[in-house]
Amino acid sequence: xxxxxxxxxFLKGTxxxxxxxxxxxxxxxxxxxxGSNNAxxxxxxxxxFAYISDSHLTHIKGTEFNDNFDKxxxxxxxxxxxxxxxxxxxxxxxDLSQLGKKAELDHGLEIMSGIRELDVKWVIGEHDYYLxxxxxxxxxxxxxxxxxxxxxxxxxxxxxxxxxDEWTHERWPTAMDRMKAMARLDNPEGSPFMVGAEQRQWLAxxxxxxxxxxxxxxxxxxxxxxxxxxxxFWTEDAAEVQKLLQPFDKVNVLHGHVHQVxxxxxxxxxxxxxMATAWPWPYPVSYAQHANAVPKTTVFMNRADPHNLRDGTGxxxxxxxxxxxxxxxxxxxxxxxxxxxxxxxxxPVDTKYQDPASQIPPQDHY
Amino acid sequence: MFCIRLIRWVPALAVLALAxxxxxxxxxxxxxxxxxxxxxxxxxxxxxxxxHSPKLGTNGHSCDGCHPxxxxxxxxxxxxxxxxxxxxxxxxxxxxxxxxxxxxxxPLPLDSAKMVQLEAYINWERRGVAMAPGKH
Numbered sequence: 001x002x003x004x005x006x007x008x009x010f011l012k013g014t015x016x017x018x019x020x021x022x023x024x025x026x027x028x029x030x031x032x033x034x035g036s037n038n039a040x041x042x043x044x045x046x047x048x049f050a051y052i053s054d055s056h057l058t059h060i061k062g063t064e065f066n067d068n069f070d071k072x073x074x075x076x077x078x079x080x081x082x083x084x085x086x087x088x089x090x091x092x093x094x095d096l097s098q099l100g101k102k103a104e105l106d107h108g109l110e111i112m113s114g115i116r117e118l119d120v121k122w123v124i125g126e127h128d129y130y131l132x133x134x135x136x137x138x139x140x141x142x143x144x145x146x147x148x149x150x151x152x153x154x155x156x157x158x159x160x161x162x163x164x165d166e167w168t169h170e171r172w173p174t175a176m177d178r179m180k181a182m183a184r185l186d187n188p189e190g191s192p193f194m195v196g197a198e199q200r201q202w203l204a205x206x207x208x209x210x211x212x213x214x215x216x217x218x219x220x221x222x223x224x225x226x227x228x229x230x231x232x233f234w235t236e237d238a239a240e241v242q243k244l245l246q247p248f249d250k251v252n253v254l255h256g257h258v259h260q261v262x263x264x265x266x267x268x269x270x271x272x273x274x275m276a277t278a279w280p281w282p283y284p285v286s287y288a289q290h291a292n293a294v295p296k297t298t299v300f301m302n303r304a305d306p307h308n309l310r311d312g313t314g315x316x317x318x319x320x321x322x323x324x325x326x327x328x329x330x331x332x333x334x335x336x337x338x339x340x341x342x343x344x345x346x347x348p349v350d351t352k353y354q355d356p357a358s359q360i361p362p363q364d365h366y
Numbered sequence: 367m368f369c370i371r372l373i374r375w376v377p378a379l380a381v382l383a384l385a386x387x388x389x390x391x392x393x394x395x396x397x398x399x400x401x402x403x404x405x406x407x408x409x410x411x412x413x414x415x416x417x418h419s420p421k422l423g424t425n426g427h428s429c430d431g432c433h434p435x436x437x438x439x440x441x442x443x444x445x446x447x448x449x450x451x452x453x454x455x456x457x458x459x460x461x462x463x464x465x466x467x468x469x470x471x472x473p474l475p476l477d478s479a480k481m482v483q484l485e486a487y488i489n490w491e492r493r494g495v496a497m498a499p500g501k502h
Contacts (some may be wrong), residue, residue: 058426066425068468098426184418186434231434279431282438288495289435303438306464307450361502365438 044152044215050083050118050317052076053093053256054276056127057111059103066098068309070111072277076315077114079330087317088150090118093256093274094125094161094221099179102136109141121148125221125256126161126193126232131179133168134159145199147206153215153320156206160195160220160235160255167191185231185281192229193222194236204244215250215323223255223273225266228284228292233258245269250323260312261329263339264295265347271295272318272327272339272348280304280312283365299353302334302362406486413487416480423469429484432468436491443501457485 055073058066080090092112097104105128112120122142124134134144144159162168163182168191172178181189195203210216218224224241227233235241245251251269259276260283283300284292304312311333319326324341327348331337335352342349353359416422417429417436433439444457451459458481462473474481 060424060426066427068425184430186430282433284437287435287437288492305450306432306460306468309468366440 044320044323046319046321047151047153048085048087048317048319049089049091050080050087050315051091051093051254051274052080052112052277052315053091053274054095054125054259054278055108055111056095056098056276056278057104057108058098059101059107065104065107069098069278070107072310072313073108073111074114075310075332076277077111080118080315081114081116083317087118090115090120091219091254091274091318092120092122093219093254094123095127095256095276095278096125097128099176099183100128100131100136105136105140121155121157121219123157123219123221123256124159124161126182127179129159129161130168130182131175145202151320153217153323154207154210156203156216156218158195158199158203158218158220158224158241160222160224160241161193161257162196162199163191163194163236188230190232192234192236193232195220195224195241196237200237200240200244203241207244207248210248212247213249215320216245216248216252217320217325218245218251218253220253220255222257223262223264223271224253224269225264225271227258227262227294228287228290230287230290231281231284233284242266242269252320252323252325254318254325254327261301261337261339262295262298263327263348264297270325270341270348272325275314275316275329275331277313277315279309286365297347297349299350299359300363300365301329301331301337302360303365305333308333409483409486410490411487413483413485413490416483417487420469422465423471425470427469429464429469432464436488439488439492440501441485441489441492442495442498444499446500446502457488461485461488 052073056069057073058069060066096108096112122137124137124142124144128134128137138144145157147154147156149155168178172181181187182191184190207216220235222235223233223238224235225238226235246267246269248268253269253271254274255271256274256276258273259279259281260273261275262271262273264271280301283294284290285294301312312331314329314331316327316329319328326338326340329337329339337353338351339348340351341347353363420426420428422428429436439457441457444460445454447453448455448460458476461481461484462476465471466473474484
């Protein structure tokens with residue numbers, strides 16, 4: 001009995017110490033079938049990484065930048081530094097800049113350099129790419145597509161925002177005309193995103209070296225499935241990319257671009273969207289003139305309050321547990337959201353709102 | 367005799383004169399409809415250009431930044447109570463709110479041509495949706 005009391009006291013003390021040093025970022029791990037699955041057998045360990053995405057830092061003139069968007073990224077960096085325990089690394093999901101200018105990318109790098117003691121894995125977005133076709137990004141930030149391994153999980157970063165050569169190289173009088181054309185989400189003169197044949201071959205070769213039981217995490221800017229073409233919530237050759245990924249037991253795709261809570265399951269592949277630090281996009285269901293394929297699985301985020309500039313934005317973290325991703329969205333003006341793979345349902349579910357009876361009126365988008 | 371004959375013809379001439387006058391009230395032709403449609407479309411197009419123009423604000427962004435294809439503007443729900451301001455607002459009040467607070471611009475006069483153009487574009491993108499004043 002006395003040992004029991006001591007143990008309980010010790011546990012209470014540990015909890016108190018933890019509460020004193022950690023800020024409430026709802027870093028809750030959800031575990032499914034640990035120890036009896038292929039991922040564990042293949043040597044995968046559980047770990048957490050953080051994400052920040054879609055900051056759209058906008059240069060106005062001289063040293064002046066859009067203050068609202070600066071604040072979003074700065075806040076994410078500050079909060080990320082308070083994570084306890086620390087994540088293993090950070091993903092940046094693309095669209096650091098609004099128009100791909102050096103001034104914007106340098107400004108973004110300066111703010112992101114505030115992240116302490118963590119590597120950043122960079123994904124390029126169309127706003128970073130279409131001014132100089134990724135030249136400054138490649139020279140100063142990161143390769144545009146690459147892979148790496150971490151604790152038994154194979155990560156692949158894709159440049160999914162390429163498009164047809166004719167659109168890229170022959171249509172626009174200046175590079176900035178091209179950039180602005182792609183930057184306008186609803187531009188009827190835009191062009192669909194794609195990974196492209198060359199990169200798909202690279203992906204096939206890269207994955208040929210990987211055991212099928214190894215969990216895969218693919219990082220892209222656009223969703224690697226097709227939601228809504230008018231706004232490029234879309235990757236033209238998504239089906240061909242998915243075909244390369246389907247043979248693996250557990251595949252997780254994490255993407256940016258859509259600025260909203262969005263998740264889906266196609267075969268073995270779980271898709272999750274990263275939130276933006278800049279502003280929320282509407283769900284395509286709210287555009288009455290065009291059909292959409294928004295996944296029925298997704299419980300929408302709350303409709304943003306236009307009077308509250310940080311509403312509908314945030315950052316987050318991902319737990320890789322038994323090779324499946326559990327995403328925690330830190331939302332600055334709403335209840336945080338956690339979406340975890342449900343082995344029984346066979347798709348990701350929101351841990352609080354998935355049951356229609358628990359959903360709330362602001363989640364109704366029309 | 368001549369006079370009597372003339373008098374006899376007066377009503378008939380009057381009818382002919384009336385028939386020759388152009389319609390001045392509620393008669394219109396397919397050409398009129400096409401013209402009016404074109405007038406409306408030109409205002410919608412001006413609204414679309416304004417909606418996508420950074421010149422409405424000062425921070426490099428435009429309305430479509432948050433509202434692609436004018437989505438999530440819900441023109442069919444106005445007027446409605448805005449809990450943020452504590453009063454019933456029209457769409458144009460919210461347009462001005464966004465101009466001032468998100469793209470750092472000057473609010474438009476509520477009866478200005480530009481405001482009509484913006485409303486025309488926003489409503490056009492919402493065509494076919496049932497009116498739902500007051501809805502949240």
